[in-house]
Amino acid sequence: MERVNTLRTTRNLPDGPLLELLETTDKAVARYLKESAREVCRSVFGNEVQLRGLVEWSNVCRRDCYYCGLRRSRALPRYNLTSAQILACCEKAWAKGIDTFVIQGGENPAGALQLVPVVKSIRERWPGAIITLSLGELPFSTYAALREAGANRYLLRHETANPALYGRLHPAPDALESRLACLQELRRLGFQIGMGMMVGSPGQTPENLLEDLRLIQQWRPEMIGIGPFIPQEDTPFTHCPPGSAETTLRLLAILRLMLPTALIPSTTALAVLTGGKEAGLEAGANVMMPVFTPETEKRKYDLYKGKHHV
Numbered sequence: 001m002e003r004v005n006t007l008r009t010t011r012n013l014p015d016g017p018l019l020e021l022l023e024t025t026d027k028a029v030a031r032y033l034k035e036s037a038r039e040v041c042r043s044v045f046g047n048e049v050q051l052r053g054l055v056e057w058s059n060v061c062r063r064d065c066y067y068c069g070l071r072r073s074r075a076l077p078r079y080n081l082t083s084a085q086i087l088a089c090c091e092k093a094w095a096k097g098i099d100t101f102v103i104q105g106g107e108n109p110a111g112a113l114q115l116v117p118v119v120k121s122i123r124e125r126w127p128g129a130i131i132t133l134s135l136g137e138l139p140f141s142t143y144a145a146l147r148e149a150g151a152n153r154y155l156l157r158h159e160t161a162n163p164a165l166y167g168r169l170h171p172a173p174d175a176l177e178s179r180l181a182c183l184q185e186l187r188r189l190g191f192q193i194g195m196g197m198m199v200g201s202p203g204q205t206p207e208n209l210l211e212d213l214r215l216i217q218q219w220r221p222e223m224i225g226i227g228p229f230i231p232q233e234d235t236p237f238t239h240c241p242p243g244s245a246e247t248t249l250r251l252l253a254i255l256r257l258m259l260p261t262a263l264i265p266s267t268t269a270l271a272v273l274t275g276g277k278e279a280g281l282e283a284g285a286n287v288m289m290p291v292f293t294p295e296t297e298k299r300k301y302d303l304y305k306g307k308h309h310v
């Protein structure tokens with residue numbers, strides 16, 4: 001309990017005690033950690049959960065990440081939404097009172113460039129909306145064009161802060177360094193940025209998770225997205241065990257205490273393991289991202305097993 005109180009008041013904790021919080025078998029301590037995070041969250045954001053309208057605009061991806069269901073070498077019917085379809089998704093979200101759109105897709109530089117006029121149209125149609133993009137690593141000139149067109153935020157998970165582990169999750173020449181360079185450039189361009197890691201990815205140690213916490217503490221991103229690793233069929237990691245929901249919840253709670261004002265979604269990957277979005281919200285998350293992708297394409301955005309059953 002004392003560790004939780006220290007974390008809460010000082011927003012920090014040395015490695016040893018932090019690791020102990022992450023691994024404790026004392027259920028009362030784990031519960032206190034989550035309750036404290038929820039309380040801090042409520043004191044900052046009140047009782048409201050913020051909603052984002054998620055538009056999965058394309059599953060075309062140039063990368064071949066070993067864990068991901070959208071990896072380029074996986075057989076999967078690929079799609080791109082048209083500009084009109086993307087706008088129609090935003091319209092549906094807006095009609096439900098949602099003023100923040102998240103346009104997400106596989107990493108596809110040519111496709112991303114085609115989104116520039118779409119972002120412009122969204123900006124013109126809803127001047128007060130917040131436009132969040134999640135399109136992977138792109139040429140800096142494309143980031144600049146998207147920002148110029150009116151985008152406000154960019155989600156780019158770092159996946160792991162450990163360069164060696166990063167190398168085990170992604171084929172060469174993909175590197176953590178270039179991921180971080182993108183995040184830095186996005187920030188320089190005036191985007192609010194989102195970072196985050198997969199919890200329990202194959203080969204990850206508890207110490208690796210500490211490295212993630214320290215990286216996030218250091219960068220202080222406006223948004224933090226974390227979820228457990230969930231194996232996907234027809235990927236190199238199909239037989240690896242999933243990450244732990246409990247560890248994910250504790251990390252979420254720790255991050256809420258470290259960065260009280262961060263926007264933290266209760267992610268779908270977490271919901272796959274816990275059976276719903278409630279557990280994340282109870283551990284300090286304050287955002288949910290309902291999906292507005294058209295029914296016809298939704299199932300093709302097939303990141304991990306169970307995604308479509310939440």
Ligand code: 5AD
Nearest residue numbers: 067068069157228229230269303304
């Ligand atoms: N399990 C959990 N999360 C995954 N992602 C991709 N594949 C998986 C998986 N098998 C997440 C990654 C990435 C985003 C596209 O989805 O964190 O950033």
